[in-house]
Amino acid sequence: MPAPDLSGRRALVTGASRGIGAAVADALAAAGAAVVLHGRDAALLTERAQAIAAAHGARTTTLTADLADPAAVERLAGEAWDALGGLDILVNNAGITFPALAHDQTLAEWDTTMAVNLRAPALLAARLGARMADAGGGSIVNVSSLAGLRALTEHYAYCASKAALQMATKVLALELGPRGVRANSVCPTVVLTEMGQQVWGEQAKAAPMLARIPTGRFGAPAEVAAAVVWLCSDAAGMVNGAELALDGGFSVA
Known part of the structure; x- marks a missing residue:
């Protein structure tokens, strides 16, 4: 199967300075896309963008925004669109976690998690999805x-x-699919990014999780990036509203 070709397409990747987001931005550029790194x-963003541009000859630009601030998210949508004269791809990657048992989770942690992990990507997808359509x-x-x-303690x-x-993604697939915009989600198990190491780096904590993964290992950022690039390509033209598990078989057990 030939490598995906995204030549001429323009992408925004949130949380692109490190981890999965950095790998996604690099993979999109390698496939020919111009990339806005958020x-x-x-x-750090500038350093990452310059490295990607040098490696792939891709057009890159950077934008900063606090995704916990809805006004900043609105600005990011407009600035990212203008930066490349439009967008064809949106990858909502940025996320945050505060591991804690339910009764120990603070209100501030709950609100920040919902703002960054749900409200920001939902808002960006609504604004930019409509413009892409x-x-x-x-x-x-x-x-x-x-x-x-799958539920996880803490x-x-x-x-x-x-x-x-994921449910918001499915609604987007229903509403935007008829207008030419596909919406999908990827669902990795533990990926050994900096955040993944902080949460799962201890062998005692990692061992029970690894025991539930048939392939016997955690994921790598490049593996998530490869799946994202495929979903953005014409090869996935009939994939809309999907939840793609990247979990080594964890979810089938």
Whole structure:
């Protein structure tokens, strides 16, 4: 199967300074797309964008925004569209988690998790999805989590936010699909990013989770990025409203 070709397409990737988002931005550029990288650390974003541009000859630009602030999210939607003269791809990757038992989860942690993991991607998808539809079509990929499909202890707000994001994705698929915009979600199990290492780095905590994954390992950012690029490509033209589990078989047990 030939590698996906995204030449001429323009993408926004949130949370692109590190981890899964950085891998997605790099993979999209490698496939030929121009990429807007979003994050909060301007210096790190610039470094990442320059490295991607040098590696792939891609057009890149950067934008910063606090996704917990709805006004900043609205600005990001407009600025990202204008930066590349339109968008064909939106990858909502940015996320946050505060591991805690339900009765220990603070109100501030709950609200921040919902703002970043649910409200921000839902708002970006609504605003940019409508503009993509008016311009002829596009693809939205929301990076959710296996935690949106299976309950995990100490992930009360996180599981709730990701499950809600997946349902929002399905509504987008229904509403925007007839207008040429596909919406899908990818649901990785633990991915060994910086955040993944913080939560699952201890062997004692990781061992029970690994025992439930038939492939016997956690995921890598590049594996998530490959799935995202495929969903954004013409090869996935009939994939709309899907929840793609990237979990090594965890969810079939």
